[in-house]
Amino acid sequence: MSKTFDISIDALRDATENALPEVSVGARHAVPSARITTPAAGDGRLGGRSFSSDVAVASHGGALAPEGRLPNKSFYIETFGCQMNVHDSEKVAGVLLGRGYRAAENPAQADLLLYNTCSIREKAAQKVFSRLGDHKLSAKNNGKVIGVLGCVAQQEGEEIFERAPWVSLVCGSASYRKLPDLVDQIETGGRRVMGLDLDTDETFETEITRRDNPFRAYLTIIEGCDYSCAYCVVPHTRGPERSRASGAVLSEVRRLADSGYTEIQLLGQTVNSYRDPSSRGMNFAALLRGVAAVPGIRRVRFTTSHPNDFHREIVEAIDEIPALCDHVHLPVQSGSPRVLKAMRRTYTREEYLEKISLLRSARRPISVTTDLIVGFPGETDRDFEETVTLLDEVCYDGVFSFKYSPRPNTPAMTMPDAIPEEEKGRRLAILQDRQRQIQIERNETLVGETFEVLVDGRHASRGQWSGRTTSNRILNFTSSSESILGEYVQVRVTRAGPNSLVGEHVESS
Ligand code: 5AD
Ligand code: SF4
Numbered sequence: 001m002s003k004t005f006d007i008s009i010d011a012l013r014d015a016t017e018n019a020l021p022e023v024s025v026g027a028r029h030a031v032p033s034a035r036i037t038t039p040a041a042g043d044g045r046l047g048g049r050s051f052s053s054d055v056a057v058a059s060h061g062g063a064l065a066p067e068g069r070l071p072n073k074s075f076y077i078e079t080f081g082c083q084m085n086v087h088d089s090e091k092v093a094g095v096l097l098g099r100g101y102r103a104a105e106n107p108a109q110a111d112l113l114l115y116n117t118c119s120i121r122e123k124a125a126q127k128v129f130s131r132l133g134d135h136k137l138s139a140k141n142n143g144k145v146i147g148v149l150g151c152v153a154q155q156e157g158e159e160i161f162e163r164a165p166w167v168s169l170v171c172g173s174a175s176y177r178k179l180p181d182l183v184d185q186i187e188t189g190g191r192r193v194m195g196l197d198l199d200t201d202e203t204f205e206t207e208i209t210r211r212d213n214p215f216r217a218y219l220t221i222i223e224g225c226d227y228s229c230a231y232c233v234v235p236h237t238r239g240p241e242r243s244r245a246s247g248a249v250l251s252e253v254r255r256l257a258d259s260g261y262t263e264i265q266l267l268g269q270t271v272n273s274y275r276d277p278s279s280r281g282m283n284f285a286a287l288l289r290g291v292a293a294v295p296g297i298r299r300v301r302f303t304t305s306h307p308n309d310f311h312r313e314i315v316e317a318i319d320e321i322p323a324l325c326d327h328v329h330l331p332v333q334s335g336s337p338r339v340l341k342a343m344r345r346t347y348t349r350e351e352y353l354e355k356i357s358l359l360r361s362a363r364r365p366i367s368v369t370t371d372l373i374v375g376f377p378g379e380t381d382r383d384f385e386e387t388v389t390l391l392d393e394v395c396y397d398g399v400f401s402f403k404y405s406p407r408p409n410t411p412a413m414t415m416p417d418a419i420p421e422e423e424k425g426r427r428l429a430i431l432q433d434r435q436r437q438i439q440i441e442r443n444e445t446l447v448g449e450t451f452e453v454l455v456d457g458r459h460a461s462r463g464q465w466s467g468r469t470t471s472n473r474i475l476n477f478t479s480s481s482e483s484i485l486g487e488y489v490q491v492r493v494t495r496a497g498p499n500s501l502v503g504e505h506v507e508s509s
Pocket of ligand 2: 225226227228229232233234235269270306
């Protein structure tokens, strides 16, 4: 079933940028916003100033607000952080739509304004407090309800009410199951409502998910994290690891395929640690095969993989099944065995390189990207040098690199030998420079080759379309076709840059 695309180009550019941070050297940027418009249940039609895709209605069908609960109020959600957060916002939007809320065009028009926050690095966490300040007056004078969701909510809890007393709702990322109750309390006049359960074995299930990316459907298969990397807040903010039953995942994929999606991205902090809690007992590789076998699904992606749980079976599945995309994001964090140990990453440099060898032994080339942290406490020049040599050894297709940011409640917070900010900046620049060279060289080898891309944007001013290859490379290209948005087309690469390719549509005569 094909989807109808009726969408402004600016909104579309937002859509692709929001959903797909460019695979490039540099920080993974915060997602500026997940805009929501009124739903068009199931038909995938996009419209309005902003965009929306279809409403994927889960097991209970498309019922909207329960009788007598149509508050006729509007909401707006601004999302920061990773794709998991973006997708959580899609589900939160679904919860609100299901209760009769309307989507507002902008924050000023919303009765309920929600910030879905990220606390992985200090800068991201600070951003939300500056945003909250912008709405102090309208909360006080116009009765706008302001809520903080996600990782900052989970981490700061009640403190948020202290720092921003005009906030009424705080709901942590491990407590979304409580959201309907919290909204109930707000509707009946609650002033300060809070959900902060961390000790949970439940996942966030919604009857309606409001998907904002018309080309790629996100789907969380595992929440939380049972690792305890010394620098990371996630185990504190998202709670223990819990997987969704494979039956629920596969029926959602079937519904997505029925509504016109051809590309699915499975999400989890450690997506490949997936363990089916149902009697089917599927492991991650089996689930990948199951998702790829759903009729209509042409591309399956997954992120983020943990090296420890990355096994040969996954590579074998990719090798055998064309719908499994040629791309694996495998964060290494450091090239120094000593720093890896201090980070509690549970693998050595050698063990990581064995996983890379598995990937390189596949019959088709698999693009590999990673995350790296520089300036972890105690990182010496020699340790850093080992990270740079790792870049040369692996030849990544893309790297997200970060300066270490001390986070509350993490073991690294109190570790000695902090690296000065200036030095972290110097190391980051060296790393990014080296990786840029590697990407230029790698991408240049692709000139002259033809790739299939899923067209997901148009740059009218440049007269170009853009799309992604199965290896997740951005390909900007010219075409004489009028309307190829959402289609799979063949594109010949004519030029290469470090972060994207340029080409021309190979049009069938
Ligand atoms: N400081 C810097 N980067 C961090 N990351 C996680 N925690 C921190 C931190 N405290 C990075 C890791 C992770 C990515 C999502 O964010 O590289 O893989
Ligand atoms: Fe954080 Fe480590 Fe878990 Fe990734 S595996 S979410 S870095 S604790």
